[in-house]
Amino acid sequence: MAAHTEPTSRTVHEPGPTGRTAPHSYVVTGGGQGVGRAIALRLAAEGHVVVLDLAGPLGWEHPRVALVSGDAADPDVARRAADAAEAAAPLAGWVNNAAIFRDAPITAPPSDVLGLVTANLALAVTGCHTAVGHLLRxxxxxxxxxVSSHQAQRPVRGALPYATAKGAVEALTRAVAVDHGPDGIRTNAVALGSVTTARYEEYRRDHPGVDRQMAALHPLGRVGTGGEVAEAVAFLLSDAAGFVNGAVLPVDGGRAAQGADPEAT
Known part of the structure; x- marks a missing residue:
């Protein structure tokens, strides 16, 4: 197999904040709110962003952000998002952020468990399929x-399908990196700890002791922010990470590194 070499005739522009030459475009699935929104807004500093989300109108606006509404697991919808991004500027990056947070215990019918695992995994598989196919063409x-989770390595109770799917997403990340690194397509993942979002803040209101618990779980003593996740994603998409491929980067304040203290009471 011939080694990949990047094209030598590229238009030179002033580098953006992460060093990538402009203009470029990106697709962010599940970018309508929460972490996905933070990622979309951060990447809008680099170029045009297409948010692929089930939501209708986003409820927020940015001159460089457009919405394609639909199921990110549907190859036709994902292809429409890629085409919309390409119409604005050459597609340079794809972020598979969309996820489903529903539980089914292993005592449930296997079809229920497998349905939720597949529903989550399909979002990443379809996104990788679409991004790789588009870039190759x-x-x-x-x-x-x-976007993965600390739960891929250390599940919490009540999240079996989600944790299982995220473990598969990390394996998918490595496999796509190996298969398509020779094409100049880098594939990496971020494994998130707890991050403050509207959903998290609602949970906080209903569980007054959660701040103390989260501080204990994260060695930095707090949960993360969407902006911190977005910076890590922007780095992995940028030319500054040009030799990073097949990596799973923990963005979790040290949560995955910290084991339970056997002497703690």
Missing amino acids: HGRPGAIVN
Whole structure:
């Protein structure tokens, strides 16, 4: 197999904040709110962003952000998002952020458990399929970031399908990185700890002791922010991470590194 070499005739522009030359475009699935919204807004500093989300109108606006409404697991919808991004500027990066947070215990019918695992995994598989296919058709290098979770390595109770799917997403990340690194397509993942979002803040209101518990779980003593996740994703998509491929980057304040203290009471 011939080694990949990047095109030598590229238009030179002033580098953006992460060093990537402009203009470029990105797709962020599940970018309508929460962490996905933070990622979309951060990448809008680099170029045009297409948010692929089930939501209707976003409820917020940015001159460089457009919405494609639909199911990110549907290949036709994902292709429509890629085409919309390409129409604005060459597609350079894809972020698989969309996820489903529903539980089914292993005592449930296997079809229920497998349905939820598949529903989550399909979002990343379809996104990788679409991004890789699009970049190959255009003969262009690019980058994919899959959003995973600390639960891929350390599940919490009541999240079996989600944790199982995220473990598969991390394996998918490595497999796509190996298969398509020679094409100049880098694939990495971020494994998130707890991050403050509207959903998290609602949970906080209903569980007054959660701040103390989260501080104990995260060695930095707090949960993360969407902006901190977005910076890590922007780095992995940027030319500054040009030799990073097949990595799973913990963005969790040290949560995955910290084991339970056997002497703690």
